Amino acid sequence: MSNWSPAQGPGVPPKSNAITDVACPFCGLVCDDLEIVRDESGLHVTKNGCEKAIAGFERKVDGAKPQVDGRDVDLETAIRAATELIRKSALPLYGGLGTDVDGIRAVMALADKSGGVVDHALSEGQYRNFRVLQTTGWIMTTLTEARNRADMFIVVGSDLHKLHPRFYERIVNVEASLFSDTPAKRSVVFLGKGLDQSGVKGQRIGEVLTLGSDLDRVGEVIAALSAEIRGAPMAAETVAGIAIGEIRALAERLRAASYPVFVWAPPSLAFPNADLVVSAVSDLVKELNVKGRAVGLALGGNEGAISAGAVSSWQSGYPLRVSFASGKPDYDFLRYAIPNMLANGEGDLLVWIASFTPDLGPPAAAGKVPSIVLGTPGLKLANTPRVYIPIGTPGADHAGRIIRVDNVVSLPLKNLGRASLPRAADILAAIELAL
Amino acid sequence: MLIKFTGGTVYDPLNGVDGEVRDIYAQDGRIVATPPPGTKIDAEYALGGRVVMAGAIDPHSHIGGGKVTIGRMLLPEDHQGHEVERTALLRSGCGHAVPSTMTTGYRYAEMGYTAAFEPAMLPANARQAHLEMGDTPMIDKGAFVMLGNDDFFLRALAGKKDFSFIKDYIAFTMHAAQAMAVKIVNPGGISAFKFNQRALDLDEKNEFYGVTPRDIILTLARGMKELGVPHPIHIHGCNLGVPGSMHSTLKTISGAEGLPLHLTHIQFHSYGTEGDMHFSSGAPQIAELLNRTPNVSIDIGQIMFGQTCTASGDSMRQYGNTKSSNPKKWVVMDIECDNGCGVVPMKYRDKSYVNALQWAIGLELFLLVRDPWRIFLTTDHPNGAPFYYYPHLIRLLMDRSFRNERLETLHPAAQAATILKSIDREYSLYEIAIMTRAGPAKSLGLRDRGHLGAGAIADITIYEDNADREAMFKTPLFVFKSGELIVRNGRVVKVVAGATHVVRPDYDPGIERAVRDYFDRYHTVHLDNFRVSEQEIVDSNCGHTGGECGCVIAQPCGPRAS
Numbered sequence: 001m002s003n004w005s006p007a008q009g010p011g012v013p014p015k016s017n018a019i020t021d022v023a024c025p026f027c028g029l030v031c032d033d034l035e036i037v038r039d040e041s042g043l044h045v046t047k048n049g050c051e052k053a054i055a056g057f058e059r060k061v062d063g064a065k066p067q068v069d070g071r072d073v074d075l076e077t078a079i080r081a082a083t084e085l086i087r088k089s090a091l092p093l094y095g096g097l098g099t100d101v102d103g104i105r106a107v108m109a110l111a112d113k114s115g116g117v118v119d120h121a122l123s124e125g126q127y128r129n130f131r132v133l134q135t136t137g138w139i140m141t142t143l144t145e146a147r148n149r150a151d152m153f154i155v156v157g158s159d160l161h162k163l164h165p166r167f168y169e170r171i172v173n174v175e176a177s178l179f180s181d182t183p184a185k186r187s188v189v190f191l192g193k194g195l196d197q198s199g200v201k202g203q204r205i206g207e208v209l210t211l212g213s214d215l216d217r218v219g220e221v222i223a224a225l226s227a228e229i230r231g232a233p234m235a236a237e238t239v240a241g242i243a244i245g246e247i248r249a250l251a252e253r254l255r256a257a258s259y260p261v262f263v264w265a266p267p268s269l270a271f272p273n274a275d276l277v278v279s280a281v282s283d284l285v286k287e288l289n290v291k292g293r294a295v296g297l298a299l300g301g302n303e304g305a306i307s308a309g310a311v312s313s314w315q316s317g318y319p320l321r322v323s324f325a326s327g328k329p330d331y332d333f334l335r336y337a338i339p340n341m342l343a344n345g346e347g348d349l350l351v352w353i354a355s356f357t358p359d360l361g362p363p364a365a366a367g368k369v370p371s372i373v374l375g376t377p378g379l380k381l382a383n384t385p386r387v388y389i390p391i392g393t394p395g396a397d398h399a400g401r402i403i404r405v406d407n408v409v410s411l412p413l414k415n416l417g418r419a420s421l422p423r424a425a426d427i428l429a430a431i432e433l434a435l
Numbered sequence: 436m437l438i439k440f441t442g443g444t445v446y447d448p449l450n451g452v453d454g455e456v457r458d459i460y461a462q463d464g465r466i467v468a469t470p471p472p473g474t475k476i477d478a479e480y481a482l483g484g485r486v487v488m489a490g491a492i493d494p495h496s497h498i499g500g501g502k503v504t505i506g507r508m509l510l511p512e513d514h515q516g517h518e519v520e521r522t523a524l525l526r527s528g529c530g531h532a533v534p535s536t537m538t539t540g541y542r543y544a545e546m547g548y549t550a551a552f553e554p555a556m557l558p559a560n561a562r563q564a565h566l567e568m569g570d571t572p573m574i575d576k577g578a579f580v581m582l583g584n585d586d587f588f589l590r591a592l593a594g595k596k597d598f599s600f601i602k603d604y605i606a607f608t609m610h611a612a613q614a615m616a617v618k619i620v621n622p623g624g625i626s627a628f629k630f631n632q633r634a635l636d637l638d639e640k641n642e643f644y645g646v647t648p649r650d651i652i653l654t655l656a657r658g659m660k661e662l663g664v665p666h667p668i669h670i671h672g673c674n675l676g677v678p679g680s681m682h683s684t685l686k687t688i689s690g691a692e693g694l695p696l697h698l699t700h701i702q703f704h705s706y707g708t709e710g711d712m713h714f715s716s717g718a719p720q721i722a723e724l725l726n727r728t729p730n731v732s733i734d735i736g737q738i739m740f741g742q743t744c745t746a747s748g749d750s751m752r753q754y755g756n757t758k759s760s761n762p763k764k765w766v767v768m769d770i771e772c773d774n775g776c777g778v779v780p781m782k783y784r785d786k787s788y789v790n791a792l793q794w795a796i797g798l799e800l801f802l803l804v805r806d807p808w809r810i811f812l813t814t815d816h817p818n819g820a821p822f823y824y825y826p827h828l829i830r831l832l833m834d835r836s837f838r839n840e841r842l843e844t845l846h847p848a849a850q851a852a853t854i855l856k857s858i859d860r861e862y863s864l865y866e867i868a869i870m871t872r873a874g875p876a877k878s879l880g881l882r883d884r885g886h887l888g889a890g891a892i893a894d895i896t897i898y899e900d901n902a903d904r905e906a907m908f909k910t911p912l913f914v915f916k917s918g919e920l921i922v923r924n925g926r927v928v929k930v931v932a933g934a935t936h937v938v939r940p941d942y943d944p945g946i947e948r949a950v951r952d953y954f955d956r957y958h959t960v961h962l963d964n965f966r967v968s969e970q971e972i973v974d975s976n977c978g979h980t981g982g983e984c985g986c987v988i989a990q991p992c993g994p995r996a997s
Contacts, residue, residue: 021961021963021964023964032960032961032964033961101566102974105570109526112521112526112527113521130508133505133508133509133764133766134508134509134510134511134764135764136763136764137509137764137765137766137778138766139754139766139767139768140766140767140768140769141768141769141770142559142768142769142770142771143771143959144559144771144772144773144957144958144959144960145629145769145770145771145772147957147959148586148772148957149629149769149772170959171959176956176957177957178586178590178772178957179643258630258631259629289754292631293628293629293630293631295769309508310501310504310563313504313507313508314503314504314507314535314536314567314570315526315528315535315536315537315570316527316528316529316535317507317511317514317518317528317529317533317534317535318507318511318514318529319508324521324527327520327521327527328518328519328520328521328527328529329514329518329527329528329529329535330518331511331514331515401562401566401971403563404960407501407505408501408557408559408560408563408768408770408771409559409560409562409771409959409960410560410562410563410566411562411960411964412562412964412968412971
């Protein structure tokens with residue numbers, strides 16, 4: 001499904017190809033308007049790539065070999081060694097899970113067969129959302145709706161620009177709208193101080209406001225807004241250092257807005273009890289929906305986290321942190337978090353998958369147990385794994401599919417022919433077959 | 436391999452066979468005519484009068500797509516206690532209100548079903564719908580793609596675009612989403628809710644686009660007919676769950692202008708406002724009108740008492756229903772200028788007047804609509820009840836005294852508000868066979884399924900003729916899929932993948948320019964990444980490589996009428 005056309009421009013080698021409509025798997029937004037050129041020196045992002053995309057696609061991944069105990073071996077030997085380790089393991093832990101849909105499907109099948117535990121490396125962030133979903137639910141929107149419909153964006157304690165460098169460009173400062181030939185400017189409100197506002201510029205940006213509380217006190221501001229909307233305003237002069245007048249004024253704007261979008265990124269809410277902030281946002285959104293419309297939009301979802309959560313849910317019923325040790329899916333979101341298991345001395349083998357960036361290495365604490373690492377070459381490893389198998393990056397080295405952060409749209413990932421590295425799904429399937 | 440099924444009592448309504456004892460032969464996955472005498476039989480099943488039907492087909496069950504998975508994520512406590520253990524053959528899973536995908540496939544097969552269709556696939560979510568269906572083994576599947584609330588369509592309708600433009604768009608969408616048919620959910624209403632409209636009746640305008648549900652229904656109904664797609668436009672109508680909804684339902688039926696329509700889970704749209712509780716049954720009037728309107732078919736969406744989870748594209752009405760949420764947590768979404776969804780757990784209680792009457796209304800509709808070819812047995816899984824209640828529902832339809840016994844346990848005022856007790860009708864096995872196989876196959880255009888004539892795919896279910904019809908339909912003796920034994924005594928003995936059915940009406944490729952332009956200007960994904968390829972479904976589902984494996988089946992489409 002790739003669109004191949006010869007690259008134009010001076011000094012470009014004749015056998016280059018420009019590939020368009022490339023989907024980028026290096027953050028949860030999965031932008032798919034990238035243009036990439038491949039030549040002898042590798043991939044080059046020529047259009048629409050942010051710094052994460054460039055880092056992800058242009059990285060060199062050649063030369064890595066499978067290893068057993070630090071020695072180069074051929075792939076079959078490595079697979080055999082991994083199979084033996086899993087066969088002998090009483091409780092294998094399947095972590096990282098930085099892979100595509102087919103990779104997660106293969107992990108789930110293998111975890112089921114081998115009686116293991118499944119958890120994604122970034123699930124601590126994800127659970128700031130999952131716990132709210134499981135307790136109270138929410139009203140949410142998706143990227144295209146926000147892009148066309150929002151008249152106001154409220155950024156809740158999250159540095160969106162850092163996590164998703166093209167969010168403001170693609171979703172906020174867009175030229176066209178389905179609902180107006182002359183779309184109005186949109187206001188952007190930052191809840192929390194010190195958040196990078198540099199991306200908030202351009203034709204569509206109207207007022208930019210900041211209610212600069214400490215990030216970990218944003219929940220108090222949200223609760224105060226809810227109280228205003230509910231008609232039971234707080235009898236306080238300040239909330240988290242913000243003057244009550246500012247909060248009242250914002251509440252008025254929210255009431256008057258036709259489609260305010262509350263945006264947060266769970267990984268950014270890196271303080272204790274952040275799930276309560278998400279819960280407060282969900283409550284505020286619900287309050288606003290009594291009379292008007294308002295919605296939430298949760299971002300994040302990097303390193304294949306969304307695909308992992310979704311596939312785990314539809315195949316086992318549970319969004320990660322599930323153990324198959326008893327033969328049935330056993331869910332415990334506290335116990336079966338892999339960092340907790342390692343800390344509690346549970347689990348005797350770590351099988352780690354990380355195919356997108358070199359940053360998703362196993363935690364240092366994982367040194368307690370032997371590990372099998374299926375990793376993109378250059379993956380940062382604190383400990384030497386018993387077995388290391390270099391794998392391809394979906395979307396660069398092999399084709400695949402990935403679910404986007406808003407949990408509805410999924411996209412095909414192209415094989416850009418960067419390196420001939422195996423798919424995690426194939427390695428895991430080979431192990432499962434041999435067990 | 437030639438298989439002989441000897442001496443079964445065959446119910447094959449598409450071929451007019453009503454309980455005749457006869458032999459059936461299958462070879463290479465298909466039913467074949469009786470071979471010449473002396474032909475070597477490789478395997479024989481002596482059935483001794485046991486009941487033989489084609490594999491059952493569920494034409495409306497939420498088995499694939501994001502909102503079902505939201506339901507799974509929302510209710511971990513509902514899964515607990517209902518986990519399913521892995522075996523050498525089967526994956527582990529869980530199953531109560533919203534079973535996991537593998538368990539869903541196994542359970543359907545164990546109940547004698549060989550096909551089920553996802554009725555509400557969002558174009559934006561089509562890839563995921565096919566992935567989830569790909570992880571649902573055993574049964575054939577397919578999906579109906581949702582149109583009528585997407586901004587592209589509404590703009591075209593409001594802008595009075597040429598009808599051929601709209602037909603091309605419908606057909607294009609069916610190809611791009613790999614769909615079997617087209618669904619409308621709350622026509623114009625999901626869109627209206629995004630603009631803060633809270634209700635939308637049949638002749639009320641969507642405030643932004645100025646078009647009515649009636650306009651949308653007639654446009655899509657005519658479009659589907661002229662495209663030659665076998666299944667009529669599949670409509671989740673106005674006013675889901677609203678007291679008084681019977682009136683828009685009656686108007687929708689009578690306003691069809693002779694076009695084929697299928698009204699789905701009509702039970703949820705059959706309420707009057709009579710009585711102290713301002714909630715009454717509209718089933719008798721609706722059934723009477725349906726009996727006179729041969730171009731309209733229905734499925735019921737029967738509720739059963741117990742905990743379930745409603746999952747629907749109808750964000751407007753599901754938001755309205757959140758006050759009845761049990762437990763009190765739910766999700767509503769606006770989705771991709773395409774559709775929406777609402778996932779609201781629901782506990783139907785026999786002691787609740789409203790729930791008890793809903794139960795009775797569904798049964799009234801089943802029993803008062805006379806033509807079993809126009810009515811399909813569904814609980815709108817999981818909205819009315821999980822699909823594994825079908826055997827219980829069959830018994831209610833076939834056994835009047837059992838039905839009335841159940842009725843007597845309900846809220847007394849609900850008993851007084853229904854005419855159910857007075858309805859003598861009991862469904863026959865032939866009628867059940869129509870409603871659960873022959874009718875859906877015919878309506879969906881599954882040319883070689885739902886029957887046992889020569890040439891049909893050998894999807895065959897064999898039951899004990901048990902007077903307890905619930906026990907009978909719960910535990911088939913044998914289930915064959917393409918001539919292979921997959922279930923014995925209600926337990927899976929072999930895992931198979933099942934095919935995916937699609938229908939591909941013709942369209943002028945010029946439409947792609949307009950759609951591509953729309954995607955480029957307004958969307959957050961490109962057209963070529965939005966569309967789902969056949970190869971992807973093969974990769975998801977059967978995993979066959981190299982060449983055509985036949986696991987994506989394009990059912991025939993009629994010629995396009997201009």
